[in-house]
Amino acid sequence: METLSQQLTPTDILNILIEQHRISSKLDFEADPDAILTFYSTINYWRNAGDLLPWKPLSEFLNECFGISITETKWKQTLTPSRKRTLREVCKLIAENCDYQDIKPIRILGNECLSASVFLTLKKYLKRRNVDVSNIKPSSLIAPYLEKYYSEMLEQIGIISKGSKIFEEFDYNPTRNLKPLEKLNIFDKSRYSFQTGEILTFRDLTMKIIETK
Incomplete structure (x- = not known):
């Protein structure tokens, strides 16, 4: 297994x-x-x-x-x-x-599914960091969550993937022309939109995490 x-x-x-x-x-x-x-x-x-x-x-x-x-x-x-x-x-x-349990497949409709287990574990990690995971589904886009929970998302994705390079592309596009003082405020997450390459949804993210292991 x-x-x-x-x-x-x-x-x-x-x-x-x-x-x-x-x-x-x-x-x-x-x-x-x-x-x-x-x-x-x-x-x-x-x-x-x-x-x-x-x-x-x-x-x-x-x-x-x-x-x-x-x-x-x-x-x-x-x-x-x-x-x-x-x-x-x-x-x-x-x-x-650290005390993390290994992620084992869960049984869905008679079949063992590792991707479902990874997805649910990621949600658990994010919830622990006070991310609102109530509406996260495999089909949910990850960009809005990066824009709202930037640090928490990167932390927990890094932990579950053990620091693997999940995002080959990870670009930040300014959402508007920034004034000099706005550029200094790196905590204003509304300044950027996140471009995540081929990893668009939590399903994509889950499969990439499994692929890197």
Whole structure:
């Protein structure tokens, strides 16, 4: 019986962080899209590359993103001093505290269906991050959800795919002519429409996740 393993290793965590940076750095003019993240990258390098938050709010974000409850004291030990600590330490800590069950096919009309299980698991992950999943169906377009829940979508897609490159194309088209001050506000999600290449619906997304495994 084919399953989708959700046991995350430090390498999986690193790949997730790399993929988050690849996609998000295009939206933030203070981020460095050419930065190369490895286990040897310092926390200072990682934060500068992605225009990330200071260690305390960053630790809170990582707890929420991965559904973990690492203490503030442990995070401080891992993230500071930022010029000495490395991504290897961060990835190891997260992997040791993640608890995801493997995704197994569910039986539908007498047949085992892995895609249905992946779809429902993705909805569960998104709901955990306070995304309104009540109207999400396999045929639902993903672009509106990216526009409303950008960070949460990327986080959970990254986790369920273990950092695989799901979106070969992921472009941002301005919805209007932006004034200089508007360009600075990267949190205004109405500034962009999202172009996701061939992955248009949650069904497309589900099949791509399975394909990459």
